[in-house]
Amino acid sequence: MKFEIPPLPYAKDALEPHIGAETVELHYEKHHRGYLSKLRKQIEGKPEADASLEDLIRTKDGDVFNNAAQVWNHTFYWLSMKPDGGGEPTSELLDLLERSFGSFDSFRSEFKEAATTEFGSGWAWLVKDAGGELSVCKSSDAENPLQRGLEPLVTIDVWEHAYYLDYRNERARYVDAFLDHLINWDFVAANLVLAPLADDVHGEGNPQADRRYRKRAKAFAESGRAERAARHAAHPDK
Numbered sequence: 601m602k603f604e605i606p607p608l609p610y611a612k613d614a615l616e617p618h619i620g621a622e623t624v625e626l627h628y629e630k631h632h633r634g635y636l637s638k639l640r641k642q643i644e645g646k647p648e649a650d651a652s653l654e655d656l657i658r659t660k661d662g663d664v665f666n667n668a669a670q671v672w673n674h675t676f677y678w679l680s681m682k683p684d685g686g687g688e689p690t691s692e693l694l695d696l697l698e699r700s701f702g703s704f705d706s707f708r709s710e711f712k713e714a715a716t717t718e719f720g721s722g723w724a725w726l727v728k729d730a731g732g733e734l735s736v737c738k739s740s741d742a743e744n745p746l747q748r749g750l751e752p753l754v755t756i757d758v759w760e761h762a763y764y765l766d767y768r769n770e771r772a773r774y775v776d777a778f779l780d781h782l783i784n785w786d787f788v789a790a791n792l793v794l795a796p797l798a799d800d801v802h803g804e805g806n807p808q809a810d811r812r813y814r815k816r817a818k819a820f821a822e823s824g825r826a827e828r829a830a831r832h833a834a835h836p837d838k
């Protein structure tokens with residue numbers, strides 16, 4: 601079975617004090633791995649086993665969609681954070697956010713609003729559309745912006761399992777910690793470089809663009825960046 605989840609890109613206690621080791625342990629080992637094992641059982645021996653996760657997200661519904669999307673979303677979420685992240689990005693990315701949202705503070709407010717107002721379980725995202733414009737959106741349960749032809753750049757998980765041990769019912773404090781101390785702007789920058797060019801994202805309507813996207817996604821998955829970061833987090837002196 602080809603579906604796997606990459607190792608965490610940092611040690612499980614590396615996000616403390618903002619996200620505790622117990623939260624990361626349960627979230628990664630039980631929730632993220634749980635979605636993977638359910639997906640594997642659901643598609644074992646079926647043609648879906650040869651599809652990409654992105655194909656399953658774009659074409660399936662029900663349990664296969666839910667588990668495939670949650671595998672993808674969580675891998676993306678772990679990469680969306682890093683120890684000592686947060687705050688404003690460096691100049692080029694800051695310029696882009698200012699052009700798109702008016703100011704960094706406006707981006708911050710929009711992202712926080714999306715993350716705190718998503719009713720029930722879901723996600724908030726910074727995305728790029730087919731015209732190259734950046735925007736913020738939210739999604740319910742396992743939904744993913746790829747379904748809407750949008751290119752995810754960064755995400756926060758606002759399911760309660762992501763923050764309840766550390767923040768109880770205070771989701772806004774978790775979102776503040778994510779924005780001020782954890783968001784990984786290097787990952788956003790990498791996604792902007794690796795994301796398809798502005799004129800070739802058309803979702804399922806354009807098979808050629810989809811192929812080019814998958815090629816880039818594969819290159820990203822095979823780049824080994826997550827594994828290298830995880831090794832460095834575990835052994836920073838090496």
Ligand SMILES: [Fe+2]
Pocket residue numbers: 627631674757759761762
């Ligand atoms: Fe989660």
